[in-house]
Structures are given as structure tokens and as C-alpha cells.
Amino acid sequence: MSLKNWSVEHSIHQRNSTFTFDTERLEWTHLGEWLLPFKGRAYYDRELDAWVGLCLFEQGAGHLCCCDVPPAAGCLTMPAWKLGKDVFFDDDSDRHSGATLVYMGDSSFCIVERLVPRDFDSYPRSRALSITSFLLKYNKDGELVTAHSRAYASISYKIARQDLMPELDPVAFWM
Template identity: 50%
Template sequence: MTKRKRSEERGCRTARRPRPAQEPKQHLYLLLDDWERGYSIRKVDVEAFDSDTNTPPKRFTEPPHVRSWNFISHASKIFAMKAKEASPAIPAFDTHTMSLTISPWPSCRAGYLEDRTEYLADPPPYDSNAPWSWSTINSPLPFYNVQILCYALHPDGRTLFVSAGSRRKNLPSTFSFDAERLEWAHHGNWLLPFAGQAYFDAELEAWVGLARDKESSGYLCSCDVPPVAAKLTSPPSWKLGQDKMFSKDSELHRGAKLVYMGDSKFCLIESLFHKDDQHSLSDLCDGCPLRRRRVLHMTTFGLKYNKVGNLQIMLRQAHACMMFKRPHDFTEPSLEPLEPLAFWI
């Protein structure tokens, strides 16, 4: 007699296990300054990338628009952190619902970036009438925002490591912030080897990011994760990748952004001037048009340590590129970010 019949004779049946809910498919989102009144949000499917580096720029559907100078992402949303004196609230674009929501600025927003820190707590329950509000962190920033060199989230999910200049001793240092205790800790007068954001790769058991040193620009590097418990630690060991991803010395190069897609897979987005634009930024004069056209080269790849422990690109690479034109003739370089605005959501 089968097990199923025996169970039915005893008056019970084996319940079917519910299928786990499928998580929404993630995409690469690019924010492009190609609109007279704001930025375009472009949704890119990296699985559609072609292995041929000579593929023409792809066309994307007409996107929604927002306007800002600073962008951050959290969960499924992209926040447009507009200048605090120009916006009464912070718009957020939800990539799942394709809609805009609004979150408030902190009441003390004038100067809060340097003198104190505010954080936006989790939103209240859906059926609650409580407002979505900010809270103050009593622990002051041990550095100035303009001194930040790189940062990475610890695999514990609650500790953020930041390498920056120190307010007190004026020495480059590495700090960590505990998001549960809301406290900063000083780990030593040393710096993580990255430029900008780095990401924890569980398979490599290390942080991965773009190398910061001038001699190593264009390369990836991996770094051991320092312990959180110890306040003062020695610099962690790190390795420089063997594959050069881009040339920072090129006259066309503007900036690059590394995005982690999970499972040891990454996407590198490089921003360049268009090669056919004849005008150079070094030759600016009254009436000289600026180079408006931008080209984004996107490369997806995987990372592994080889048999001798060196960091290498081991998985298949795929490429894509797209071009857009800025509608402005801004002459102030600070009005256009060098690093591509890209998020994996």
C-alpha cells in the first residue's frame, strides 16, 4: 500500500506546500540628464546585453522624469534629494509601481548635513495614520561630507564603514556607523582601498569596488572585511584585480560606476564624451559650444579568485552602450555628476 493511501485511510492528507512568492525581477536603472526640465529614468534589462562590443546604442521607451542634483536608492525607490531651499519635500520614484511618492524633509533641514544627522525611519503601517517622519541621531559625524572617499555596508546589514578625513585630527581615517545603536566608531588612521561605494560579495567573502589609487585607476579590487566589534583595527588586506576595466587617462573618459547585481555578478557603467564631438572642455571660450553628447558603456561580468588567489573576471562578459544628449549648455562642471547615476533595483 502506498504512503498516500495509508494517510487517506487514517483521515489525513498531506497538504501541498505553498509556492514561495517570486521576488520581482531586478533591473538596472539609469538616470540621464537628457531632458530640459529634469532627468530621465531608463529601465535596462541586462540579460538583453550582447556579447558584441560593437552593437549600436539601444533605444528605450519614453521614461518618467524628475529633477534633482543628488539621488539615492532604498528598497524599490529612487529618492531625488533636491536642494533643500528649493523643495518642500523629497520625491521618490517607486520602480515596482512606476509611481511617485513624497517623503518630508526634516524640520531642521537648514544646515543639518554638517552639524547633525537625521535619518528617515521605516514608513508606518499601511493602515496607520501616523506620519512618516525623521529622527535625530545624537552621535555627530566624525568627518565632513566632502571628505568621504569610499563606503561599504558590512555583511551584518547594520554597520556602514566609511573612509574619510577626520574632523579632529585632520587625518584620513575609517569609521563605522551602527544603524541600531546610532553610534559612530573610529577604527584607525587608515583607508579602505576603494573609490566610492564597495559591495560585499558573499562568495568571495570580501568587499569589491573600484580601486582608488591613481596607479590602480581602472582596476577592481577586493578587500577583507574588518571586524565590527574592535574599535581600533589594523588595515585589512586587499587584492588588486588583474583586468583593467577602463582608462581614466582617456580624454573621453568622464567617470565610472560599479553596481552589484548579486551572486558575484557586477555591472560597470562608464560615462564618456562622444568621440565625434570636436570641442574640448579645455578650449572653452565665449560662444564655444560644449560637448553635449554622452555615451554610456555597460559591461556585466562575474568575479572569482583563480587558483593562485588573484582576482579575475571568470564569467562571461556582456556589453551594451547607449548615447544621449544633454539639453543644457552649462559651463559649471559641478552641475553635472561625473559618475553615472545607476541603481540595481
């Protein structure tokens, strides 16, 4: 990465700005001097008419949140957002080392959590994943809740290299 590119990215992050990218015109548009409430990727869900992602804020760690779609023109304040009721992982746990939200279509989602195995000292190259799939909906009070949640057994595996960056969240996608 060149110094020029780093400066642009650095100044964008310092400004706490939100941009959109028009995939037809291949243009960026500045929406406002605020950040959406998501950590990592967020996904638009047509049924909820909202963006959904893992909560960025410390008070909402381990929760999902949804956010109204910002208007295409500039917006002075962050759009309204809601914190989901369910807690999917404990961000402060010694075993938790990252999570990724995956959108599977039609309000169906999956969380992949990377865990430090219980026997980590014995097998330093071991890793574990916990996978939970669920549907999201608004309840009668307009709160974001999960339905038809299914937790899968944790999967343990050995990594090929020990020097992988532990701060990276797991990479997952739906096809």
C-alpha cells in the same frame, strides 16, 4: 551645509579615518586611522567574503580591488586587500570621464563608464555610456578575476542641461 558640518567632514577627511555605521543601533564606530582602498562605493560580497570596489590608488586606476572585512573593534592598519587582474577602463583616456560600480548580487557586478562621445564638438550636449557586466571570483592562486564578462554596446544620449557637473561619476543602481 552649515560651517559646523563642513568642519566635521573636513576634519574626518584630513584624518584619513574609516568608520562603520550600525544600521540597527544607528551609531557610527571609528575603526582606525586608515582608508579602505576604494574610490566611491564599495559592496560586501558574501561569496568572496570581501568588500569590492573600484581601486582608489593611481596604480590601480581602472581595476577593481577587494578588501578583507575589517574587525568590528578598532584596527591599527588597513585590512589586507587585492588588486584585480582585469582593467575595465583607461582612467587617462581623453574619452573617459567617470565610472561607477554596481553590485547585482551573488558576485555579479556591472561597471557603467561615462565617455565623451567621439563627435563631442559637433554635439556638446551628447554623452555616452559603456556598460560591462561580469562575475567576480578568486582563481586557484587566490587572485581576483572576472568570469562571464559581457560588454554591452555603448549608449549615446543627449542631456537636458549643458551645465551638469562633469566631474561626477554616473549614478547607477540595481533593482
